[in-house]
Amino acid sequence: MVNFRRYISSVAVLASGFFLAQSTVSTVLYSPAYDNQKSSLNLPSPIATMVEKTILSPKELVDINVNTMMTDPVLKNATWGFVVYDPKTKKVVSSYNENTPLVPASTTKLLTTETAMNLLSENYRWNTQLEYSGSIDENGVLNGNLYIVGSGDPSLGTNKAGAWSYKDIVSDFIGGLSREGIKKVNGDIIIQTALFKGNIAKLPENVVWLENNNYYLPAGSTREINPANEKLIIKKGTNFSTDKKFFYVSPYNNQMVYADKYEGDGVLTTKLPDAPAFLANSFRTTLVKSGIAVTGKVTPKMTDANPESRKLVSAYKSPTLGDIIFYTNQHSDNGLAEALLKTVGFQRLGDQTTESGRKVVTEHLKSEGFDMIGLNYMDGSGLSRSNNVTPIAQAKFLTSLMDEKYYKTYLNSLPVGGQSGTLKRMFNGLGNGQVFAKTGTLNKVKTLAGYMKTNTGKTLVFSLMVNNYAGSVDMVKKRMEKILEPALDL
Template identity: 80%
Template sequence: MVKFRKYISGITVLASGLFLAQSTVSTVLYSPTYDSQKSIANLPSPVAAVEKTILSPKELIDVNLNTMVTDPVLKNANWGFVVYDPKTKKIISSYNENASLVPASTTKLLTTETALNLLGENYRWMTQLEYSGQVDENGVLNGNLYIVGSGDPSLGTNKAGALSYREIIADFVSGLSREGIKKVNGDIIIQTALFKGNISRLPENVVWLENNNYYLPVGTTREISPANEKLIVKKSNFSTDKKFFYVSPYANQMVYAEKYEGNENLTTKLPDAPAYLANTFRTTLVKSGIAITGKVTPKMTDASPESRKLVSAYKSPTLTDIVYYTNQHSDNSLAEALLRTVGFFRKGDQTSESGRIVVKDHLKDIAFDAEGLNYMDGSGLSRSNTVTPIAQVKYLTSLMNQKYYQTYFTSLPIGGQSGTLKRMFNITGNGQIFAKTGTLNKVKTLAGYIKTNSGRTLVFSLLVNNYSGSVDMVKKRMEKILEPTLEL
């Protein structure tokens, strides 16, 4: 980064000559009340006006970067920034662009793009109702019903336009009516080889609960009754900084967050989707007058499968819809499911480890700059994830030539308008910043694209770790750093 003291000094002299009443250079010196003060007349700073007159947009970016280096919120932080021109393939301005930093949820940029690349924009997950055996003249099925899943991460959630359990079940019941089935002498068998393993331990370095968000494991929770899924919250008796500790209901292991603002108990609503669907389906059949003699039972593998007939098939929303929802809402469970899906697609199993291998192989194939990269999960919850700002911008630049780029670009939140960026860039940059956000405790990140006032498309990455103050303070600095880029 270039030092711009000569510009700052020149501005100070000029400002002093033109505005004798102003005794400090407001853009360089920091006051503790800086974030709460507002101009009485709501007028721009005279020095800021002089800066914009004297300096080019690029010079203003560099002046801002120099200012932020000594800013109380960022001076002891680890952070990096790059704004990049995808046409010239050159860095416009940067700070610590090669620093290996925790990316938080900007990790989802890698996960969702890999899914689009390998699976295709129109990929859908199928959940099918089938039956074995024969239906007699009285409408009695002497055989089993099968719910055959494929790991649909949106099943029953209403996310991305997915149908509710009730709507899917209504279609299943209608299918049985079309087949003339009035009674079932058999079981409802859940058959899916995807996402079948319970998680018995917390994943390494994953933030289980933070800022009042309860992050559930991906996979089945079949052995846990949803009614009993309670989070035990205890205030620490041995910590002077008043941190709160949480005990996972899934494992005898403790994690902590900086603060807790909820009620004493938090509940979850994510049972094992196929099991929940099957049990609710059975209850609905009984209530609607279709008797069933058997029970709901899982069968992950079947050495001698019965001959079966398809009754009904539910298709998930397209991958385009899933990726849009994932990036707009920064949905962790969907991101982790995408990781497992690409793992199954290429490696034949549903483990997160296979997913990580597939993503890293894909990144290698497209010449991703892996220096400083550590890809540990699909969502960015792990603090072991790391990436460099320069790698992110070169990666995002390379995607602009992909056939699915528009789908990918559209999935990103828009500054001041949508998703997790709705409350940032409400004035300057509104509708011009298209980026994935990331937030963990003392981690705030942004990476994406900028549409400048002159019509250029630029690519940027801004990763901040271990800052001081509040997340809102960091957001303001981020907006300040990116503001001059709009004039490029």
């Protein structure tokens, strides 16, 4: 707990000398009327602020703001923790409950994206290839199969991070067939995606389904999910169809998807297949429309004990991992984060499942000296309320990254206060362009962790996590800004 006795009296004396009625002591001393201020902060007057800055150091102002928030009506019954850490001295500048495990929400993505960048390198790319087997006769007829070979590209067809659309990829594939002289396919289009076998799995426990009026399915399939148990029910007054009550947001397509049926067996079928299948079916449809007949069908083949000899026709490369991580952190993209988790699991353990991904991430964190006390890493995106981490662990983790060769790319992936991503509407005054941090938002959870460039040229690291607050998200955001703004003068 912060000790204020040594400087409160001097503040009170000087403040009363300036303007008795506007004493800045109200910033420190608690007033019962403060409890009734539910809509806005009790911000000090410009004169009071000037008095504070004249007498108190930036550190003391940070400490006072933290102390004030302990009695703030929005935060006084919340569980929250805060730390500002100096990466040069390796010392805590200011803190409150810094060792308390808290729900981090989407600041979990800090761990997921860094692990992927560390293990795979920022220039890593996923390949999606078109190949064919058999032979091409003098009439341009392929007597064999076409193969679409996927590698788990999480951005496939999404236009995210500069990824191509399905239409663009299909056009490129058709151009490849034209170069090979193929005018008809006497065979099937086979989807070779053994990597995706791990997508049929249970989602992490306690995943938040309803946030900001959207339902999230971060990754995987709907197998073994009971919509009734998960309360996937459309509320009255929405514009959605009343006869199709179960739906989710596809991780591959940014649109609502209705369920075709729900039979009560825990399986929810939808109109949109997984990304490789969607690509393959779009490819077949376009081929037929272009006059290239395909006699066979689109069919998946997870494993192939006796693979056919095949020739490469075309290869689509995804955006770099650095680009995808930039998009993930800027937009707090849950689907991409979960895909990155599965990718590191496959690359290290040969199994693209959430469980393997969790194991790889936690082992990586241990090897990097992460403070594992209080850590519970359940998913890659932060949607699970079972995730836990301490503010000091986050701060020390972010500090350790400053010596990594990919630090600049990692730092640039974070939203910038007042300027970009999920921080564009915060720090529009003080802190604009100086706060680089990942945000996190769940119902009654608001978090922020990252770096700040101070007015004196320092780089400081911070973590601020609030659980179970009262009031609105905007009210919490204002209080977070008030706690952090004096640190800009450190």
